Amino acid sequence: MSKIEIFDPAMCCATGICGPGIDQELLRVATTVNTLTKKGVTIIRYGLSSEPQAFVDNKKVNEYLMKEEVEVLPITIVDGEVVKTRSYPTADEFAQWSGVSKDEIAAAAAEKENGCGCDEGGCC
Amino acid sequence: MYKLFNPDNIKLTKYLFFTGKGGVGKTSSACATAITLADQGKKVLLVSTDPASNLQDVFGISLTSKGTPIQEVPNLVVANLNPEEAAKAYKESVIAPYKGKLPASVLQNMEEQLSGSCTVEIAAFNEFSNFITDEKTQIEYDHILFDTAPTGHTLRMLQLPSAWSNFISESTHGASCLGQLSGLESKKEVYKNAVSTLADGKLTTLILISRPEYSPLQEAERASRELKELGVHNQLLVVNGVLELDIENDQIADKLYAKQQEALRNIPESLRETPTYKIPLRAYNITGIKNIRMLLKEDYLESQNYKLNKEELPKVKALIEDLYASKKRVIFTMGKGGVGKTTLAAAIAIGLAEKGVKVHLTTTDPADHLKFVVEEGHGIRLSKIDEKDELRNYTETVLAKARETMAEEDIAYVEEDLRSPCTQEIAVFRAFAEIVDNADDEIVVIDTAPTGHTLLLLDATQSYHKEIQKSQGDIPQAVKNLLPRLRDEKETEVVIVTLPEATPVYEAMRLQEDLKRAGINNKWWVINSSLLMTNTQSPLLKTKSLNEIPWINKVDEISQGNFAIIPWKGEEIKGEKLVDLIR
Numbered sequence: 059m060s061k062i063e064i065f066d067p068a069m070c071c072a073t074g075i076c077g078p079g080i081d082q083e084l085l086r087v088a089t090t091v092n093t094l095t096k097k098g099v100t101i102i103r104y105g106l107s108s109e110p111q112a113f114v115d116n117k118k119v120n121e122y123l124m125k126e127e128v129e130v131l132p133i134t135i136v137d138g139e140v141v142k143t144r145s146y147p148t149a150d151e152f153a154q155w156s157g158v159s160k161d162e163i164a165a166a167a168a169e170k171e172n173g174c175g176c177d178e179g180g181c182c
Numbered sequence: 183m184y185k186l187f188n189p190d191n192i193k194l195t196k197y198l199f200f201t202g203k204g205g206v207g208k209t210s211s212a213c214a215t216a217i218t219l220a221d222q223g224k225k226v227l228l229v230s231t232d233p234a235s236n237l238q239d240v241f242g243i244s245l246t247s248k249g250t251p252i253q254e255v256p257n258l259v260v261a262n263l264n265p266e267e268a269a270k271a272y273k274e275s276v277i278a279p280y281k282g283k284l285p286a287s288v289l290q291n292m293e294e295q296l297s298g299s300c301t302v303e304i305a306a307f308n309e310f311s312n313f314i315t316d317e318k319t320q321i322e323y324d325h326i327l328f329d330t331a332p333t334g335h336t337l338r339m340l341q342l343p344s345a346w347s348n349f350i351s352e353s354t355h356g357a358s359c360l361g362q363l364s365g366l367e368s369k370k371e372v373y374k375n376a377v378s379t380l381a382d383g384k385l386t387t388l389i390l391i392s393r394p395e396y397s398p399l400q401e402a403e404r405a406s407r408e409l410k411e412l413g414v415h416n417q418l419l420v421v422n423g424v425l426e427l428d429i430e431n432d433q434i435a436d437k438l439y440a441k442q443q444e445a446l447r448n449i450p451e452s453l454r455e456t457p458t459y460k461i462p463l464r465a466y467n468i469t470g471i472k473n474i475r476m477l478l479k480e481d482y483l484e485s486q487n488y489k490l491n492k493e494e495l496p497k498v499k500a501l502i503e504d505l506y507a508s509k510k511r512v513i514f515t516m517g518k519g520g521v522g523k524t525t526l527a528a529a530i531a532i533g534l535a536e537k538g539v540k541v542h543l544t545t546t547d548p549a550d551h552l553k554f555v556v557e558e559g560h561g562i563r564l565s566k567i568d569e570k571d572e573l574r575n576y577t578e579t580v581l582a583k584a585r586e587t588m589a590e591e592d593i594a595y596v597e598e599d600l601r602s603p604c605t606q607e608i609a610v611f612r613a614f615a616e617i618v619d620n621a622d623d624e625i626v627v628i629d630t631a632p633t634g635h636t637l638l639l640l641d642a643t644q645s646y647h648k649e650i651q652k653s654q655g656d657i658p659q660a661v662k663n664l665l666p667r668l669r670d671e672k673e674t675e676v677v678i679v680t681l682p683e684a685t686p687v688y689e690a691m692r693l694q695e696d697l698k699r700a701g702i703n704n705k706w707w708v709i710n711s712s713l714l715m716t717n718t719q720s721p722l723l724k725t726k727s728l729n730e731i732p733w734i735n736k737v738d739e740i741s742q743g744n745f746a747i748i749p750w751k752g753e754e755i756k757g758e759k760l761v762d763l764i765r
Contacts, residue, residue, distance in 0.1 A: 068291045085584060106292055110276075114283045128287040 060136050060155055061100040064091070064146070065119050067131040068106035087146045093163055099156045106131065183446070187211075187420045187459035188478050189218045195387045195416065197314065197379060198327045201409075202391035203401040207422040209685070210468040211391050211461065212329035213240050214477040220258040221475070224324040228260045229313050237262050237329065239688050240469055247309060254471045259323075263309045311376035383416035390419045390456070394442035403450035419458040421446065425722075426462050434718035437752030465725040469684045483721060488731035491738050495715070495747045498526070498764050501677065501706050502533035504744075510675045511621040512667065514628045515708075516697075517679035518689045522710035522748070525760070526679050527629035528556040533764040535561035540624040544617050546610070556760065563624070567613045576609035612658065618667060619660035671703035678707045680737065682714065682730035682747075687737060694740070707737050707745040715749030 064087075094101050104112040113119055118140050122130045126143070134142040136155045141147075153160040185191075200212040209230075216228040227249065230237040237260060238245055241252060245262035252258045277289055313319055313326060380386055388409055392402040406417055424446075425439050449458075464481050466473050476482070505513060513530060515523040524545065531543040543556065546567040558564045577600050584593050618626055668674050676697055680690040690707070697704050713727035714734070737745050748763060 082583075106288065110280050110284065110292060113288070114280065120284075123288055124285055127285050128291045 059099060059157055061138075062094075062102070062155055063116075063135040064101070064103045065113060065116070065131060065133040065135070066103055066105050067128060083146065090149070090152050090163060094152065094156050094158060097156075097158050097162070099158060101156070184421065184424075184458050184460040186478070187461050189215050190222065192459075194219070194325065195383075195385055196320075196323075196325060197386040198325065198389055199380075199386065200327070200329050200389045200391055201405050203398045206391045206393050206398050207461070207468070208391045209237060209240060209329050210474065210477060211389070211420060211422055212327050213237070213474045214461075215389075216258055216260075216325075216327050217255050217471070217475050218478055219325050220255050224257060225322060226258050227313070227319065227323045227326045228258065228329065229310075229326065230260075230262045230329045239685055240474060242470060252471070261313070268309050311372050314376045314379050315372050377413075381413035381415075386414070386416060388414050388417045390417060390453075392419065392421055394421050394424050394445050394460075396445050396448075399445060399449055399453070403453050406453060406456065417456050419453055419456045420461060421458065422461045423463045424460045427720075428722050429720045432718055432720045432723075434713070434716045434750070434752070435720035435723055438723070438750075441752055463722065463726075465722045465729070467684050467729055481722065483725045488728060488735075490731055491735045492743075495734070496743075496745065498529055498533070498708065498746045498748060501708065501746045502530060502764055504706070505530065505675060506534060506537050506539070508672075508675075510625070510673060512618055512626050512628070512674040514630055514674075514676045515679050516630050516676050516693060518686055518693075521679045521681050521686055523679050524629045525763075526677065526708055526710065526748075527627050529760050529763045530677070531556065531562050531627045532560075532760055534625055534627070536764075541627060542617065542620065542624045543627045543629070545629040546614065565617065567610060567617070569610050572609040572613045576612060612661060615658070615660040615664040619663055621667075621673070669701045669703070674703060675706065676702055676704045678704055679710055680707065682709050682712050682733040682737075684733065687733045690737075691740065705741075705744050707741040709734060709737055709745060709747045711750045712747050713750045715747060 091101055091103060106113060113123060116135075118135065118138075119133055122133060122140065122143060130143050132144075132146055133140060134147050134151075134155075141155065142151065147155065149160055149163070152158075153163060156163075194215075198212075198215065200208045200215075202208050212228060216226050220226040228237070230245075241260060243250065243252075245260055247261055247263050247268065249259040249261040252260055273293060277292055280289060280292075310328075313328075319326065388406075390402045390406055392398040402419060406419075409417070425435065425442055427435060427439055429435055461478060462481065464473075464477060465483050466476070466481070468474060468477060513527075515527040515530070517523050527543060527545075531541045535541045538561070540561055540563075542563045542565065544565045544567065556562065556564070577597075580600060581593060581597065617628070620626065678690050678694060680686045694704055712730055712734070713723055714730045716727070718724055718727065734747065751759065
């Protein structure tokens with residue numbers, strides 16, 4: 059199975075909820091990443107503000123940054139090769155690179171385990 | 183009725199936290215306690231966690247976060263934690279290793295994200311818990327005193343560790359709000375220790391400071407209750423500024439005495455169980471080491487031959503006329519807690535409403551006492567921004583949006599991110615923006631929360647403003663409109679409210695500087711509760727009132743004559759009395 063790495067720009071949190079508005083795109087990516095991880099796909103996100111070292115250590119990412127500045131983020135790498143820059147993978151791309159079908163991703167997202175995951179009285 | 187607060191006769195714990203509504207004398211009491219303990223030969227460390235620290239004014243020297251020994255008081259070391267500076271140092275330490283290794287635009291992007299309120303709070307709490315848990319400090323000092331920030335801020339800081347350590351231990355995704363603060367996880371033990379020290383009655387006492395007045399006592403009760411909920415049970419109440427009559431048949435002194443005694447008789451039920459002490463009202467200003475040292479001991483009458491610059495002192499009426507004539511749409515009353523921002527905001531609202539203007543009067547003060555002061559109707563609409571409510575509303579909005587595209591299980595994930603402290607700031611901010619946005623069909627008068635809090639709010643506005651130009655998120659129009667609107671001096675006026683005393687005036691000056699830096703306009707100043715404007719014959723009050731003159735002159739100078747003065751009033755200013763104020 060392929061290894062997917064996503065190098066995020068600096069942001070408050072992975073869902074973007076901490077930002078000034080709600081960003082549907084970030085919500086979608088966070089959800090998909092979460093689902094794929096559960097399916098056993100190796101998918102890692104690096105945040106610029108939390109793990110800047112990763113942006114130095116990864117030579118390809120560092121080259122892109124040096125050449126095209128911060129706007130080049132997010133960068134997606136599959137098995138060590140840069141496959142996408144400047145925006146997040148689409149649902150099709152996620153499916154293609156992870157080997158998990160689009161339907162499966164959607165189905166997994168709809169599936170409910172152990173209720174809703176809330177611990178404080180009742181459901182969300 | 184109460185014993186004097188004198189640390190010579192009270193056995194105090196190692197850690198002492200002073201809390202109370204702004205302006206009640208936390209700083210003075212903390213300093214006086216620190217000096218008294220140091221004079222006993224104890225080794226004492228006094229730490230200020232107030233973002234708008236008063237300690238520098240009191241000791242007359244500049245302080246650092248590491249601690250400065252006070253020459254005149256052997257055994258006393260004073261440290262001043264400036265959360266903003268701590269955050270800056272933190273930011274620098276994160277970014278510095280990458281200079282040259284990553285392009286400038288990337289570093290800038292990192293820096294912007296590290297400018298959030300999370301960083302400020304974390305950095306502040308970090309320093310604060312270092313003082314509590316550092317072994318060397320523990321051994322070195324007999325007493326460690328914290329002159330804390332206004333109550334709301336204090337509570338938030340205290341709430342951080344438990345809330346955040348839950349967050350950290352539950353977090354499975356890593357890349358959350360707290361993720362940006364790398365190294366936080368390793369501090370978990372330190373924070374945990376800090377919290378358990380706070381809740382340990384053998385080690386820690388919470389000293390609630392209040393004035394013998396209705397609102398501050400209510401506030402003390404609130405703080406007491408909230409801190410008990412956080413496990414801090416060892417509490418003392420100190421009522422500061424209790425008048426002892428020194429003359430018969432003086433209307434002002436009698437009124438003040440009666441007002442204070444009534445407030446004390448009606449002290450909130452749950453505070454009655456708390457051991458209570460008093461500090462008498464003093465004629466002198468509580469600045470300089472000499473006076474601080476005297477505060478818990480005795481009074482003396484001292485005044486110089488001060489002269490007023492202006493013969494006739496302007497009234498609030500002049501301010502309202504100017505606000506009306508210049509067609510201001512958004513009016514803030516700003517100043518330290520307890521200076522009377524609420525009263526003034528209410529008076530301005532009534533004054534403008536009388537002229538036939540529709541007014542929306544709103545408060546962001548967590549203590550919300552607007553509804554005690556003014557009644558709705560006659561062209562005035564009342565509202566408040568409640569942090570907790572706003573957070574809940576915002577959370578629900580986000581979740582509703584998330585549910586459109588996400589499964590329940592993933593919503594739990596979003597919920598986790600919603601637990602971050604950033605979210606609270608944003609929630610409040612959005613409510614604030616919406617109210618200001620409505621200033622099109624009504625004039626908005628906002629009675630803001632105490633200084634530190636207010637500045638954080640404004641600061642959030644500013645960094646927000648930078649951020650939203652880049653972000654693609656779904657941003658309400660109201661939020662986009664906010665800062666340009668606040669900066670437009672044709673529309674917006676910030677009225678700075680202060681008292682004719684040293685610390686409140688210094689505070690207000692700093693506030694004005696911060697407003698300037700944020701590009702926000704201030705023309706008017708209001709001096710509240712002036713004894714000089716009364717005709718008291720009490721030697722104590724008269725001396726106190728003459729000590730107001732240099733501060734009135736100072737405000738005259740700073741405001742270039744655009745100021746109004748409100749006499750000290752014997753009654754709680756509400757309803758009809760507010761109308762008197764604007765005549």
